[in-house]
Amino acid sequence: MSFNEKFNYYRETFEAFAEEYFSKTDEWDLTLTEAVKYSFFAGGKRIRPVLMLSVSDLLGVSFGKVLPFALALECIHTYSLIHDDLPAMDNDDYRRGRLTSHKVFGEAEAILAGDALLNLAFSILADECVKNPFDKTARAMQIIADNAGISGMIKGQSLDISSEKKNIADEKILYEIEENKTAKMIISAVTVPAILAGKDEDIFKSFGLKLGIQFQIVDDILDVTGNKASLGKSTGKDEQSGKLTYVSLFGLDRAKERAEEIRSECKKILKKTDNCDFLKDFVDYLSSRVN
Numbered sequence: 627m628s629f630n631e632k633f634n635y636y637r638e639t640f641e642a643f644a645e646e647y648f649s650k651t652d653e654w655d656l657t658l659t660e661a662v663k664y665s666f667f668a669g670g671k672r673i674r675p676v677l678m679l680s681v682s683d684l685l686g687v688s689f690g691k692v693l694p695f696a697l698a699l700e701c702i703h704t705y706s707l708i709h710d711d712l713p714a715m716d717n718d719d720y721r722r723g724r725l726t727s728h729k730v731f732g733e734a735e736a737i738l739a740g741d742a743l744l745n746l747a748f749s750i751l752a753d754e755c756v757k758n759p760f761d762k763t764a765r766a767m768q769i770i771a772d773n774a775g776i777s778g779m780i781k782g783q784s785l786d787i788s789s790e791k792k793n794i795a796d797e798k799i800l801y802e803i804e805e806n807k808t809a810k811m812i813i814s815a816v817t818v819p820a821i822l823a824g825k826d827e828d829i830f831k832s833f834g835l836k837l838g839i840q841f842q843i844v845d846d847i848l849d850v851t852g853n854k855a856s857l858g859k860s861t862g863k864d865e866q867s868g869k870l871t872y873v874s875l876f877g878l879d880r881a882k883e884r885a886e887e888i889r890s891e892c893k894k895i896l897k898k899t900d901n902c903d904f905l906k907d908f909v910d911y912l913s914s915r916v917n
C-alpha cells in the first residue's frame with residue numbers, strides 16, 4: 627500500500643469507529659449533540675488517530691484495543707479547537723473549512739460542546755479502565771490526561787496567550803509553547819500504543835516531541851504562506867495578533883530551514899525502530915505541506 631492508501635485506511639478505520647460511537651448518542655440534548663457532531667465530523671485530518679493506529683500496527687496492538695484511545699484523543703483535540711476559536715481566545719470565524727462552533731451555535735453552546743467532548747473523552751477512557759482493569763490501560767489514560775492538561779496542552783495554550791498579551795519574544799518560551807500546546811498531544815498519539823503493548827515508550831516519546839515541534843513550525847509557516855481555501859481556516863492571524871511563533875521570532879526562511887532540520891532529526895530517531903516506513907513517510911508528508 628502507498629502512504630496515501632495507508633493514511634486513508636487508518637483514517638477510514640477511525641472514522642467508522644467514531645461514527646458508530648456517535649450514532650449511539652441520540653439520547654443527548656439535541657442542540658448540544660448537534661454542536662458536538664458539527665465540530666467532530668467537520669473534516670479534520672485525523673492526524674492523531676492515524677498516528678496512533680500506525681504505531682499500533684507497528685507494535686502489534688489490535689485496533690479493537692486502541693480505537694477507544696484514539697477516539698478519546700480526537701475528542702480532546704476537537705474540544706481544544708472549539709475553545710481556541712472562541713472570542714476570548716483566538717477569535718476565529720472559520721475552522722476545518724466551515725464556520726466555527728460559536729458562530730453557528732453561539733458562545734455558550736460552543737463552550738458546552740467543548741466541555742462535553744472533554745468529559746466524553748474521559749468517560750471513554752474510564753470505560754476502558756473498567757473493562758480492562760490493568761495497569762497499562764490506566765497508565766495510557768494517565769498519559770493522555772497529563773499531556774492534555776495543566777502540564778501539557780492547556781499549559782501551552784496559557785503560555786501562548788500570555789506571551790501574546792505581554793509581547794514576549796523569547797526562544798525558550800516559544801519552545802515551551804510548541805512542546806506543550808502541540809507536541810504533547812502528538813506524544814500521546816504515538817506513546818499510547820507502546821504503553822498498551824508493554825514496549826519501551828522512550829523512543830516514541832522523543833519521536834512524538836520532535837514530530838510535534840515540526841508540526842507546529844509547519845503550522846506557523848502555513849499561517850503566512852497558506853490560504854484559507856486549502857487550510858480551511860483564516861491565515862495571517864499570527865502576525866495580526868502578535869503571536870510568538872518560530873516565524874515571528876526568526877523569519878520565514880529560517881523557519882523553513884528549521885522544519886527541514888527537524889525532519890532529519892525525526893528520521894534519525896526512527897532509525898532505532900524497525901518497520902516504520904509509514905512514520906518516515908508521515909514526517910515527509912508534514913514537510914510537504916509547506917513545500
Ligand code: GRG
Pocket residue numbers: 669670671672673705706707709710722779780783807808841842845
Ligand atoms: C483551548 C486548551 C485549549 C487549547 C487549544 C489546539 C490549540 C490549543 C490551539 C489551536 C491553535 C494551534 C495552532 C494549535 C497547535 C496545534 C494545531 C496545529 C492544531 C490543529 O491541528 P490539525 O492541523 O487540525 O491536526 P485538524 O482540523 O486537521 O484536526
